[in-house]
Amino acid sequence: MSETLYMIGVEVNGKPRAGQVPARLSLVDWLRDELRLTGTHVGCEHGICGACSVMLDGDPVRACLMYAVQANGHRVTTVEGLARPNGSMSVLQDSFCETHGLQCGYCTPGMLIASQALLDSNSNPTEAQIRDAIGGNLCRCTGYQQIVEAVQLAAERMREAK
């Protein structure tokens, strides 16, 4: 028994990528297993934990709740796409390191995507706005406080750099 394969073309982190996928392959599985972009994590696989968050056309979405075939013709940014072109960490990523915004690191790619999306649209978020932006991302280590501090620190640095 063979399943129908669908041709897809997706811009991933600025580069055009193509593939042939069964309809039921989730976007996160395609990114990880086919493109080997393993920065995006798979957690619950039904939209609760937020570990698989990626940006679709600039907006954060859950990559486990989308089939790869649906991303055809769209733009996807994964955590790998957040680093600077030379491979060094972004302002936000550095801030996570400095404030100990991560412990085991499982939730981190989703946290980074959710907070980067917030900072892209709001350069001076309140604590409540930060907590709302990461409200769909579960962390079982840090208790969120340092993650909030990381986003605050990054926002401050990004404003100063302007």
Added chain:
Amino acid sequence: MKAAPFEYVRAASVGEACELLARHGDTAKVLAGGQSLVPMMAMRLVRPAWLVDINEIAALKFVAIEKDAVRTGACTRQCVVERDPALAVGVPLLAQALAWIGHVQTRNRGTVGGSLAHADPAAELPLVAQVLGARMVLRSGNGARTLEAAEFFAGPMATAARPDECLEEIHWPTWSERRMGSAFTEISIRHGDFAMVAAAAQIALDGGGRCTRAALGLGGVGGTPLAFPKIAARLVGTKLEDGAVQSAAEAAAAASEPGSDLHATADYRRHLARVLAARALRAAHEKARAA
């Protein structure tokens, strides 16, 4: 891969979606935002043979302000409705309800029509539709028909839409009264989850502070979201004194039909129904007074 195998079609127009639904009947499902359908498929609670993806149909994504209603396309994302300033004035209950729905990531993808068509009795948007008496336009190869929310919601996760019909747009009635206020509140296990019980209310007042129009509803306490037009009508003519609000909330709770599950007993849900209905009425009243 967790879902059972299926065939995928990206519909380019509503007409094409209807044609595909007519061809594949109840073996096909419409895929909108996928925030409920995809997890259900991952758990194999549903196993459609065909998915008809309506996400790329631009004609299903719009917000149109009209004289006595706001129309939204079925595939309009929740995040768009949440931020639309004209909608916030015309149908404030929508943005108030959306604040309780999921998270940024799910609202970026989730659609208004998807939530209504999914018809979870504890979901927020179906409750708003029921309370305001929204009208759903269903399209098939044979044309369009319009259903009132009360006819549309048929039971838990069930609507009156036929397998060959695609929800096309939703008409949300606007109230023209100047002194109008609404409120949405709920109790859930975690913020963003489906409500254990939710309540929504909308109130209009005359210049003297007397209620001229009222709407009240509860979610999570029946097979569909429940609206209580007769109970709300008793508030008209009052100044929404504590006693009037309490007795309306008690009547609504008494008319609800909550069930028990591992999260809460029916008695507890009925208690919440009374408390939340009163809270929603009082908050809507406050907003109307300030308007």
